[in-house]
Amino acid sequence: MSAHMSLPKRLRYTVDLGLGETALSHASRTGALYGLDLGTFCADLRASAVSLAHGEEAALARLAATAGANLESLRRFALKREQPQGEAQVFSLNGQGLRPMSLCRSRVRVCLACLAEDLDSSGAPDRLRPYGRAAWMLASVRACARHGFTLTCLPAPDERPGVPDFAAVVQANWATITAGRIKGEELPASPFEAYLLARIWGDAPPVPMLDGLPWYAVARACEMMGAVSLHGPRVRRSRLSERQWREAGDEGYRIAVAGDEAFTDLLTRLHTQVRAVEDGKPRRKVGRFYEWLSSEEKDPAYAPIRDRIASHLIATTAVGPGDEIFGKPVTARRMHSVHTLSQETGEHPKRLRKLLLRQGLIDEDSRDLSDDQVVFPVGATASLALEVTGALSLKRAGHYLNAPRVQMTLLHEAGLIRPLAGKGSDLRPVFARAELDGFLARLLGDAEPVTVPMEGMATVPMEGMATIPEAAKRANCSAQEIVAAILERSLGFIGQRTGTRGYLSVLVNVEEVRAAVRRPDHGSLSLRDVERRLGVHTSAVQGLIAGGHLASEVAVNPVNRCPQTVVTEVEMTRFESETVTLSRLARERHQSREALRRMLAARGIKPAIVIEAAKRTLLFRRDAVPT
Incomplete structure (x- = not known):
């Protein structure tokens, strides 16, 4: 039969559609019945192999009409390509969302025990009896749920890229499939894989932590949770074998089923294990698990997991304003460490430890811990009497103004805040509180109050507002230029964000700043x-x-x-x-x-x-x- 001939509406001889068989497998076996490879058969069908691989409705309908298959069955077990979400490709199988990393599409993956059972069936020549199941395409399902054997990738007769021809691959591996009825390596039952398959076919048990996630996010999240739980926060993902990933999936699923308490226990264990590593940044707190979720920052599917981790870090670690968790700024501090309290007050960490020990806010066991690791609730420091009197160093002046250290240095070097004459040295300037208060008064003299979120502002749109440091970045200028423009009253809008104090409460219109600091055009x-x-x-x-x-x-x-x-x-x-x-x-x-x-x-x-x-x-x- 030539590739240029049209097939009849219904072929005289066909093969039965197997339970759970993919459209590609059925097309491959039907074509092989007439001595055609998959590409030639699809050309005669006037539907490409790629269109069948993507579950396009017209291609499935033509296959059903030609091969006498049930169209609804073909639809249910066909992998369907959906509209992309941003830059990400999206697929679905029986309505469950998948991504390319969720699938094994480039090679033929089978259960040898299932193929052996297929040989005992009837209704087709023996070499066309084995058929491909949709479940074998799921990368996180590594064993046959029916027989408990590992899924095996059969080598293709050639290495050409494209949609694999199932019947041709079976033919090329016929000796392996039939010799002694090889069944593959035995694997124990996997609750994780059983849940994934149940999600696909619509009878999964409720798991509150996973129910709101799409299928691909469930699979990857469980595997990553299990990987860091079993192999530690610094696990090298590239070094895990397929069996280890399977064990990781089961471990992650166990944690998800156990609920919030088990998940919190996992985060606590990870935090404890990374304490020996640099511990100053939130991304260090839970190791590779945090890094992986950061790499998936653009995918909203993982937002519930990121929110759980962010809540845990804010409640248990010394993160606060100035820190970011998954790209979002921390707005309030609930825990202090000796290090962060020292930065906030300007007091030496050793003196703070003595005061904290004296008031019973920390115990003797904390003596061997670093300043970052000694944490305590922010409210517990309310009664701590710290001697913060007299002139302020540059660091303490920054805390007083609520200005980052870099901003304080810039303001000092530009002469916008003046140190006390005759006290300290050029290398270690000190500042009077009256000078700092006067600077803030001039800066905020005509400021318009802005509540958070910044709604109802007719003067300037919400997205146009920024703090001085952020406006300097976005307008490609220095903070000194913006401060000078504010003090000279050359900007039309100056805002003060309520709920924030000092320097970082000042808001400006970025477009106004750009216009004010723009240099003459070179004209070329x-x-x-x-x-x-x-x-x-x-x-x-x-x-x-x-x-x-x-x-x-x-x-x-x-x-x-x-x-x-x-x-x-x-x-x-x-x-x-x-x-x-x-x-x-x-x-x-x-x-x-x-x-x-x-x-x-x-x-x-x-x-x-x-x-x-x-x-x-x-x-x-x-x-x-x-x-």
């Missing part, structure tokens, strides 16, 4: 502008400049203030009047590029400039080209 063309104007690639412009064909110079970008290579308008006009690319010349003459090139070559007109690095970009002198 950026290399990107040159690319668009000439209609060539970046490498072509670089080649023109490097070859001395197009003069360039360095100017300061008015927005980001970085040096950039530019081409003046005069030079650009000269170059365009003297030279022209082959592509532009073809467009001007309404000819194809190749036809024009052959015509010029026939007349002996050679390119004046050839840029080899840019896919052989050709430029001709305009006066050399006949009109």
Whole structure:
């Protein structure tokens, strides 16, 4: 049967659709019945193998009509490609959401015991009796639920990429499938895999921690929880075997079924185990589990797990304003450590330990712990009498103003806050409280109160507001320039966020700041502008400049203030009047590029400039080209 012939609406001879069989497997076996490979059969079917692999409705309907299969069964066990979510590919199987990492699609994965059972069935030639199950595509299901044997990847008869041809792979491995009825390695029953399969087929038991997650997130979250639980917070994921990943999935599922208490116990164990490592950042608290969730930050499916970890860290570790957990700033502190309290008050950690021990806020066992590891509730320090009197050092002045250390240094170096004369030294300035109070009064003199969340503001939209440090980053300027603009009252809007004190409560309009600090435009063309104007690639412009064909110079970008290579308008006009690319010349003459090139070559007109690095970009002198 030729690949160019159309198949009849219903084939005379067909194979029965197996229980749980995929559309690809059924198409492969039906084609093999007529001596066709999968690609040829799909061409005759007028539905590509990829469309069957993606569960496209038209392809499934044609297969059902031609092979006499039940369309509803094909739909249920077909992998369906859904609309992508951002940059992520999305699939579904019987309505359960999957991702590419959830699937094993490029190779034929089977249970040899199931194939042995298929050989005992009837209704088709013996080599066409084995069929592929949908469950075998699930990467986190590593054993056959029916027989308790590991799933085996059968080598393909060739290594060509594309959709695997199930019948051809079975044929190539026939000796392995039939010799002694090999069944594979025995594996114990897996509650995790049983739950995953139950989620697919619609009869899963309720697990509150997992019920709200899509299938792929359940599979990966359980495996990652189990991996750090069994192998520690610094586990190397690439070194785990398939059996170890299976054990990790069971362990993670056990934790999820046990609920919040077991999950909290896991986080506590991880935190305890990483104490010997640098412990100053939230990402260090739970090791690889935190790092993995951070890498999945754009996927909202994992948000419930991230929220649980964030709540645990805020309740048990010394994180607070200035820290971030999964990219979100911590707004309130519930626990202090000796280190954070020292930073906040400016007191030496040794003195703080003595005061905390004297008042019974920490015990003697904490003597051997580092300053980061000694934690206690924030409320417990309310009665702690700290001697914070007299002039303030730069660090303590920063705490007093609620300004980060870098911001304090910038303000001091710019002369916006003045140290006490005659006290301290140039290296260790000290500041009077009256000077700091006066600076804040000038900064916030005309500030408009802004409540959080920043709603109902007619003066400036919510997304346009930013603190001084954030506005400096977004406007590509220094904090000193913004503070100077505020003090000079050259900005139309100045806000003060309620619930936040001092320097970090000041809000400005980023667009106003950009306009206020923008430098004069250099008036030349950026290399990107040159690319668009000439209609060539970046490498072509670089080649023109490097070859001395197009003069360039360095100017300061008015927005980001970085040096950039530019081409003046005069030079650009000269170059365009003297030279022209082959592509532009073809467009001007309404000819194809190749036809024009052959015509010029026939007349002996050679390119004046050839840029080899840019896919052989050709430029001709305009006066050399006949009109």
